[in-house]
Amino acid sequence: MRKKIHAETRERAWVGPGYPFGVNKLTPETVSARFARERQTKQDATIEVDIICNDPSMEDESAVRNYYHLRELPEFEVSTHHQLTVAKLADRLTTSSDFLHYIGHISEDGIRCADGYLDVRTLSEVNITTFLLNACSSYEQGAALIERGARSGVATLSRVGNELATNIGQSFVRLLSTGFSVRNALTVIHRHSLAGYRYIALGDGKVSLCQSMSGLVHCLHVEQARSGKFYVDVEMYLSDRFQFSPIVELSAENRPRYYALLAEIPTFELSAAELNGFFDEEPMPVEINGDLHWSDEISAKDVAKLL
DSSP, X not given: OOOOOOOSOSOOEEOSSSOOSSSEEOOHHHHHHHHHSXXXXXXXXXXXXXXXXXXXXXXXXXXXXXXXXXSSSSEEEEEEEESOOXXXXXXXXXXXXXXXXXESOEETTEEEETTEEEXXXXXXXXXXXXXXXXXXXXXXXXXXXXXXXXXXXXXXSSOOOHHHHHHHHHHHHHHHHTTOBHHHHHHHHHHHOGGGGGEEEEEOTTOBSSOOSSSOEEEEEEEEOGGGOEEEEEEEEOOTTOSSOOEEEEOTTSSOEEEETTSOOOOEEEOHHHHHHHHHHSOOEEEETTEEEETTTOOHHHHHHHO
């Protein structure tokens, strides 16, 4: 049986100088902004997403726009832009948007555009809520976005290859679009990709684009059990919807059980039919032999082949 994952804390953040390894780089300003803003739900609102691809060799990553349309709610308004100029990228950064996903290259001069480089530090403010700067060594530009008004985002601490960047970018967007916060999405990625530690969460990592279908987000860990059944561990994550750990109901075994969200949940032993029923509840990440899969793309039969 898989050894359960234990940690002293489910989420970790760092306030201060330096580059924390595998930890949310938090700033007091973004936390203050969280408490100052009026609480609102995105469940019935349109979520505005800008995908900017300034590198033709990374066009595959722009296909992440499809992940935003796997659910009826919330409604995503996704705009894809290619080879933006400095002026047009500056306009995108200063125009209201819930999430900006940049795909391309970044250097000491700034973010590469079709006609040069845009250094975010030359802007007085930005009007995006969350971002992913999927480019080599994008930390400084990401930190500048946070300093100029973005609430949360993800940047890189070193060089990343195109294939790695594409895979992590797709996984991150899939997690965000199912309700994971920025910090928790990156936590899942870190666990499944050693190179994922080149990515860091900046600002208020509790920010999420939307709620999950059930109001909670969780990751499943599946292993083969005896008699053709499956061992399933459920790892749940707290969202900014809850100030304290709630009591949650899980009906994985066709009978409801109640747990404190941050308490240790016992391992379930499920039949193939029960596992398929769990998968059908909502899209969720599924860990099988250390690899990340999605519940709406596999079945118990597929899991058995992978184990």
